[in-house]
Amino acid sequence: MQQRRRLRLRSVVFDTMWPTETELTASCNRLWTRVRNRLAWRSEPVHDVPVSRCSCGIYATNDPELAAEYLYLYSEVHQPHVVYRCVGLVSLWGSVVEGETGWRASHAYPQRLFLPTSPRRDDVERIRAGLADYGVPVDILDDGEMPIARAVQRVRRDRRRRRYAATQSG
């Protein structure tokens, strides 16, 4: 997203920005936890992040298609500062909760970023240049053989089919 004329990564789900040159540290965003953390007599957080009994933490999945689905999550919602969507590989460390198809962790930093192609190639190149502050490789997902490129193609194709089916049935 655009922030003071700079491009920064933002969570699709939360209003969390990924800082450059330092790790993202997780906190619990559940409403009740946030309320309790602000109580005056509390000096320590309600619980560590992440823990099994909560859903907090920085998420990553081992399923490229699930990650690719997030390129379109809330895409119908007007978000004026969001200029593009990307997907990537991420380093997770610190406390980690491992699930069946992914992880959630206390600390994270992007390892490599992927930008889906767009008919407006100049825009994608501009986004790529803007993300250079993160100091990690930023690739444009052309029709490559990488699993994430194939996953993005499949998700795009499925969305087109669903939209087409909706127009036919409506």
Add this chain to the structure above:
Amino acid sequence: MEIGEPQRTYTVEPVEDPVPRESPAPEEEPAEPLREPEEVPGR
């Protein structure tokens, strides 16, 4: 994101720093303190 039921919990300490931090600028060597001019014996 749906990652399924928690299977296990552990702590990971990275072998190398995963963050490409900007290396700090090299410290400048402290300037030598000014010395009083040596007295030259008069002739």
